[in-house]
Every structure is written in structure tokens, then in C-alpha cells.
Amino acid sequence: MRIATFPRAHHSAARPSLFTGPKCAVAVPVHDALHLDTLLQASLTPSVRTIGYRTGPQVECPPVSLAGVVLHMDDGRFLLRIGERPQRDPGEDARLAHVLACHGLRLLERRAADVQREPxxxxxxxxxxxxxxxxxxxxxxxxxxxxxxxxxxxxxxxxxxxxxxxxxxxxxxxxxxxxxxxxxxxxxxxxxxxxxxxx
Incomplete structure (x- = not known):
């Protein structure tokens, strides 16, 4: 089992580190500390069955990448997005949900404050x-x-x-x-x- 480690600042252009664990279907690329903390928490969450990773595709309308971490949870498969939630109107939300559903996914958005919640x-x-x-x-x-x-x-x-x-x-x-x-x-x-x- 290997936890991601991060290069020093002057090596920031290096390839991302990888996170692996018993719930990981593949080694998951990790680009920053917030992503790593999210994966640490997901690996210890009972409702998360497996942690996977998708490489795409990029959908043009609405513009969204389907690449990223996928959490297979008790209630479905979720494409994980970490960071501040972009502004979307209800129509954009509906189109995004439809595109994700076509790929058997739902969106799980976690802000930095969600990940950094104590304890x-x-x-x-x-x-x-x-x-x-x-x-x-x-x-x-x-x-x-x-x-x-x-x-x-x-x-x-x-x-x-x-x-x-x-x-x-x-x-x-x-x-x-x-x-x-x-x-x-x-x-x-x-x-x-x-x-x-x-x-």
C-alpha cells in the first residue's frame, strides 16, 4: 500500500503521485494535498465500496470532463470534483446530470471546507x-x-x-x-x- 507523496515546489511540474489501497481498483493519480485528504477519507468511509479513476471523455455540451476519481458507493457511482463549485443555472445542472447519467454517474462536489471538516x-x-x-x-x-x-x-x-x-x-x-x-x-x-x- 502506498500513499501519495508530493515533490518539492521546484519539482511541481513532475508527474502526479499515486494513491493505492484495498478499495482502489487502480492506482489513483493525486495532484495536491486536498485531493489526497479526500482519498484518505473516502478509503475510511464505510459507504465507499471502491475508488476508481476515469480518463475521459471530454464532453462539449455542456463542457465537462468525465475524467477523474470515481467513488462507487452504496447508492451509486459518483464522479468526484474537489474545489469551489462553479456557478451553474438550473438548466446547466440538468444537462450535466443527464450527461453524467448517460455514463452511469452522478456528480459529487466537495469544497475545501468539506474536506477539512473536523474531526x-x-x-x-x-x-x-x-x-x-x-x-x-x-x-x-x-x-x-x-x-x-x-x-x-x-x-x-x-x-x-x-x-x-x-x-x-x-x-x-x-x-x-x-x-x-x-x-x-x-x-x-x-x-x-x-x-x-x-x-
Whole structure:
């Protein structure tokens, strides 16, 4: 699993970095930090099944590119647009929706303020800071059995059950990045009270 890294400013013309993870159908090009944060959050969102990428086409009327990140969610496939929403009148919205529907898509527009909403913004970054961390087979089994037996529970309770003194927070974050369990990153800052759910 590889998270995008960004080149220094004087290399800004370099090719985009790539984001990959268990939900990614392909390696997804990432052009800036806001796009990366959006993908980190999408990868941890239960309603997002897969993250894909389209290369086109460019439609002339209305003028819109159908290239970009596609989120396959519980309620459909969405072409993701990040940034300030362009001004469109109702007729333009209807034409755009029709063109997207012809390609089996709907539009999901997220402003910078949506992506940077707390606590999700900081929590997703904190979880992904543990991506690739080695979690032993025994710890994976202990965590899985505790969740199967007792259901969703706070990290502190999970730690008490499986083995006090272990860094359970780091372990569950790493497993969340592997899409093997879910964390409640919406309610409060990541910590001992964060709820852990089985996959």
C-alpha cells in the first residue's frame, strides 16, 4: 500500500503521485494535498465500496470532463470534483446530470471546507499515519475475536480485552487502512474512546 507523496515546489511540474489501497481498483493519480485528504477519507468511509479513476471523455455540451476519481458507493457511482463549485443555472445542472447519467454517474462536489471538516480531517490523517505498520497474526486474531464476540467497542476496551500494554490504537489504525475493520472517525478526535467496528 502506498500513499501519495508530493515533490518539492521546484519539482511541481513532475508527474502526479499515486494513491493505492484495498478499495482502489487502480492506482489513483493525486495532484495536491486536498485531493489526497479526500482519498484518505473516502478509503475510511464505510459507504465507499471502491475508488476508481476515469480518463475521459471530454464532453462539449455542456463542457465537462468525465475524467477523474470515481467513488462507487452504496447508492451509486459518483464522479468526484474537489474545489469551489462553479456557478451553474438550473438548466446547466440538468444537462450535466443527464450527461453524467448517460455514463452511469452522478456528480459529487466537495469544497475545501468539506474536506477539512473536523474531526474527520485530522482523524483520517492520523489513521493513515499507521498505514503499512506490521500487525502480528496473533494480534489480528485477538482483535478480530474480540470484535466478533463483544461487537463494536472503544479502543480502550479492546486493549483491556486483548492485552493491556499493547499499542492497540496503532494496530487498529493499520487494520483500518487495510479495510479489515472500521473506526468511528466522525464523532470525536481519534483516541482511547474511538469506537472500533468489525468489517
Amino acid at each position: 474527520v480531517f485530522s482523524n483520517a490523517r492520523a489513521v493513515w499515519a499507521h498505514a503499512g505498520r506490521q500487525v502480528s497474526l496473533m494480534d489480528r486474531l485477538r482483535i478480530g475475536m474480540a470484535l466478533d464476540e463483544y461487537g463494536p467497542q472503544p479502543i480502550a476496551e479492546l486493549e483491556r480485552r486483548i492485552c493491556p500494554g499493547r499499542d492497540v490504537l496503532a494496530a487498529v489504525c493499520a487494520l483500518a487502512c487495510e479495510n479489515l475493520l472500521r473506526l468511528d472517525i466522525e464523532t470525536a478526535a481519534l483516541g482511547a474512546r474511538t469506537l472500533v467496528f468489525g468489517s
